[in-house]
Amino acid sequence: MKKKDKQFNIVLSGVGGQGLITLGKIISQAAFFQGEEVKMSELHGLSQRGGSVAVQVRFGDNIYSPLVAQTEADLVLSLERNESLKNCYFASKKRTIFLINDFSIFSPSFGNNKLPSLQKILTEINPFAKKVYTIKASDIAREELGTEIIAGVYMLSGAVLNGLLPIKSANLLKAIKTILYKNFDINKKAFDLAKKDFNI
Amino acid sequence: MDMVKKLYQATGKTILLGNLAIIRGALEAGVQFVSVYPGTPASEIGDTFSLLSKAGKKDFYFEYSTNEKVAMEAGIGASYSNLKTLVAMKHFGLNVASDALLPFVYTGSKGPTVIIVADDPSCHSSGQSEENSRAFGEFAHIPILEPSDSQECKDFTKLAFEISEKFNIPVMIRTTTRVAHQSSIVNLGQIKEPNREAKFVKDYKKFVTMPPRVLEMHKELLEKIEKIRKLSENSKTNKIIGISKNVRTKDKVGIITSGVSHLYVMEALNKLKLEIPVLKLGFFYPLPEQKISKFIKTLDKVLIVEELEPYLEKETMILAKDANPKLKILGKSVLPQVRELRPEFVTLAVAKLVNKKFSLGKAKLPSSPKRFPNLCPGCPYWFVFNGVKQAIKESGLRKEDIIFGGGIGCYMLASFAPHEIQDYLLCMGSSIGVAHGIKKSSPKQKLITFIGDSSFFHAGIPALVNAVHNESNPLIIVMDNKTAAMTGHQPYPGIEKTGRGEKGPKVKIEKVIKACGVDNLEIINQVKDYSGFIKAVKRFLKEDKLTVIIARSPCLRIKK
Numbered sequence: 099m100k101k102k103d104k105q106f107n108i109v110l111s112g113v114g115g116q117g118l119i120t121l122g123k124i125i126s127q128a129a130f131f132q133g134e135e136v137k138m139s140e141l142h143g144l145s146q147r148g149g150s151v152a153v154q155v156r157f158g159d160n161i162y163s164p165l166v167a168q169t170e171a172d173l174v175l176s177l178e179r180n181e182s183l184k185n186c187y188f189a190s191k192k193r194t195i196f197l198i199n200d201f202s203i204f205s206p207s208f209g210n211n212k213l214p215s216l217q218k219i220l221t222e223i224n225p226f227a228k229k230v231y232t233i234k235a236s237d238i239a240r241e242e243l244g245t246e247i248i249a250g251v252y253m254l255s256g257a258v259l260n261g262l263l264p265i266k267s268a269n270l271l272k273a274i275k276t277i278l279y280k281n282f283d284i285n286k287k288a289f290d291l292a293k294k295d296f297n298i
Numbered sequence: 299m300d301m302v303k304k305l306y307q308a309t310g311k312t313i314l315l316g317n318l319a320i321i322r323g324a325l326e327a328g329v330q331f332v333s334v335y336p337g338t339p340a341s342e343i344g345d346t347f348s349l350l351s352k353a354g355k356k357d358f359y360f361e362y363s364t365n366e367k368v369a370m371e372a373g374i375g376a377s378y379s380n381l382k383t384l385v386a387m388k389h390f391g392l393n394v395a396s397d398a399l400l401p402f403v404y405t406g407s408k409g410p411t412v413i414i415v416a417d418d419p420s421c422h423s424s425g426q427s428e429e430n431s432r433a434f435g436e437f438a439h440i441p442i443l444e445p446s447d448s449q450e451c452k453d454f455t456k457l458a459f460e461i462s463e464k465f466n467i468p469v470m471i472r473t474t475t476r477v478a479h480q481s482s483i484v485n486l487g488q489i490k491e492p493n494r495e496a497k498f499v500k501d502y503k504k505f506v507t508m509p510p511r512v513l514e515m516h517k518e519l520l521e522k523i524e525k526i527r528k529l530s531e532n533s534k535t536n537k538i539i540g541i542s543k544n545v546r547t548k549d550k551v552g553i554i555t556s557g558v559s560h561l562y563v564m565e566a567l568n569k570l571k572l573e574i575p576v577l578k579l580g581f582f583y584p585l586p587e588q589k590i591s592k593f594i595k596t597l598d599k600v601l602i603v604e605e606l607e608p609y610l611e612k613e614t615m616i617l618a619k620d621a622n623p624k625l626k627i628l629g630k631s632v633l634p635q636v637r638e639l640r641p642e643f644v645t646l647a648v649a650k651l652v653n654k655k656f657s658l659g660k661a662k663l664p665s666s667p668k669r670f671p672n673l674c675p676g677c678p679y680w681f682v683f684n685g686v687k688q689a690i691k692e693s694g695l696r697k698e699d700i701i702f703g704g705g706i707g708c709y710m711l712a713s714f715a716p717h718e719i720q721d722y723l724l725c726m727g728s729s730i731g732v733a734h735g736i737k738k739s740s741p742k743q744k745l746i747t748f749i750g751d752s753s754f755f756h757a758g759i760p761a762l763v764n765a766v767h768n769e770s771n772p773l774i775i776v777m778d779n780k781t782a783a784m785t786g787h788q789p790y791p792g793i794e795k796t797g798r799g800e801k802g803p804k805v806k807i808e809k810v811i812k813a814c815g816v817d818n819l820e821i822i823n824q825v826k827d828y829s830g831f832i833k834a835v836k837r838f839l840k841e842d843k844l845t846v847i848i849a850r851s852p853c854l855r856i857k858k
Binding site: 103113114122123126127130135136137138139140141149150160162163164165166167168169180181183184186187190205206207208209211213214222223225226276279 | 299300313422423447475476479480481482483558561562564565568569640641642645658659661663664665666667668669670671672714715716
């Protein structure tokens with residue numbers, strides 16, 4: 099066992115197609131550039147068809163489990179506000195920061211059930227959160243960069259630049275370049291946008 | 299970084315998904331022949347070999363086979379021809395392939411052969427059953443290695459090839475979702491140029507299982523397993539970790555574990571600040587019995603941490619009878635048998651082992667809108683499901699009057715709202731096979747059953763032949779969307795493209811169906827001719843004759 103014993107646990111949530119796995123890869127790569135131990139866990143399969151997606155990344159010292167333990171998330175980053183409710187299992191008042199995209203994706207499986215309001219979601223999450231931030235990332239990404247898919251990189255960049263996770267912004271940018279080498283320009287714009295304006 | 303570059307980078311460290319680390323291990327071993335049938339959580343293995351093949355890598359031959367049994371048989375042929383061979387599939391695939399696997403273990407391999415099998419505890423991406431493929435160890439006498447992380451995925455794949463080469467026996471790597479879909483840092487080794495020459499050399503005694511030779515083969519196999527057990531006894535993959543001179547517990551305790559469970563054990567020990575000896579097993583079969591006996595000999599209590607069925611726990615009980623009859627064995631008494639393990643469950647079990655206080659969080663969790671997976675907007679399957687319902691309504695019937703057969707693929711989503719037309723779901727091909735049985739048993743009930751195009755080739759054809767020959771009369775709707783959509787858009791025999799990106803002769807579904815003796819066959823693009831589709835379903839509902847409708851419209855997500 100190493101003398102140092104610090105872990106940072108991130109739970110990413112959202113809906114299939116929002117780019118969560120890519121986001122997890124970026125965080126992992128950035129942590130790797132920092133010389134940390136890192137593990138990521140992802141789920142596939144039917145999630146591609148609009149189901150819930152769960153991606154978890156852990157980095158730091160003594161990282162064994164690829165899964166975040168109950169109540170031990172440091173950051174819950176949710177790209178869809180209703181999905182953030184599903185991650186309270188991993189969250190706790192003393193430890194967890196929530197960063198939620200104030201954006202709702204409809205599913206036919208909701209039927210006639212009414213979706214909770216943002217206020218209701220925040221009230222429900224509050225007992226599990228040290229702090230909750232919300233941002234209309236999808237709306238901002240659509241308006242400023244022309245596509246919602248960039249919302250994830252925008253939110254992650256904002257989280258890093260605001261110190262919500264212990265990743266150096268230079269490493270984040272390097273990781274974005276490594277993972278999203280084909281579409282780096284637009285993602286760099288998302289990073290720059292977060293630098294200029296990330297109002298949480 | 300580009301995937302081809304990433305997998306072929308010379309040496310160093312990189313982050314790899316478990317499945318990709320397996321590929322790297324195979325490349326480092328010099329793999330020459332790869333056959334797979336796609337299935338999550340093993341899909342990336344085939345998909346990435348396909349990608350490498352398309353990118354012009356010629357060291358190995360790759361194919362998506364028609365089903366797992368055929369993939370296994372292709373691999374056996376390659377092995378008999380002296381090539382270094384890898385076959386990959388998900389757990390249920392092993393059931394399909396087992397008919398070929400069992401005699402293959404008897405004959406043994408010639409070219410070193412590794413079989414990758416990915417289990418899915420908690421059924422994250424699997425209907426069917428929560429299968430534990432470790433049972434194939436005792437059942438088929440196939441050596442099984444169980445990696446915990448990506449590094450071991452790579453190293454164990456190489457080791458499996460080495461064992462296979464040394465003992466002429468196929469070796470299985472068993473992963474689970476949390477290993478196959480875990481990304482972690484891997485120290486890379488050298489990629490090896492393949493160096494085995496392909497040639498089938500006749501060897502009746504080795505390759506032909508005709509009795510009485512087969513009985514000798516069984517005996518030889520058991521002897522071989524005992525030799526491999528010796529290797530297992532001395533293997534560094536079966537190791538004791540975490541021994542401290544001053545174990546801070548009252549009792550003498552230890553833990554035995556393998557696979558991803560090992561990582562949860564280490565996490566628990568770190569969290570509880572405990573230093574307890576852990577026997578971490580890389581071999582699941584054959585088990586290093588002496589090593590286990592020696593480990594438990596001086597203990598008062600041992601905790602066995604494993605997912606699903608308690609195979610390791612039972613083996614330990616047997617060994618303890620001689621080694622340490624007073625040993626207290628904890629396993630499924632403190633851990634669940636259903637669903638995958640989680641770090642906190644294991645922490646709780648370890649805490650119980652040493653009588654330390656630890657409790658799971660009990661906060662009431664908020665409820666949230668349930669988000670079932672659903673068909674993509676505009677998916678051609680919408681037209682099939684809605685069309686079937688419309689036809690039933692227009693025929694003056696109710697949904698409740700009809701039995702609906704389901705199968706494995708995106709059309710499983712018939713289960714969920716707003717469709718809710720799935721009355722049974724078992725395994726690939728069964729939508730037709732079971733339909734026949736129901737119709738023979740209860741002929742008055744009308745039955746409509748769905749099968750995907752890839753599933754049709756996988757296991758639908760024998761069931762269709764059976765329904766024709768033994769005269770039952772369901773409506774079979776072949777959902778022909780030109781791809782194996784759910785597992786990630788792999789090609790299949792119904793299109794003119796192979797997994798190598800080459801042109802391959804297309805096997806026409808309609809020709810096959812006609813040749814099976816089906817008289818009532820309709821081919822309809824249900825999107826372009828929705829009313830024609832409804833009419834065809836209505837005709838069946840009226841006439842009640844064995845009918846096949848090929849609903850042919852491509853998946854919207856196929857990349858052009």
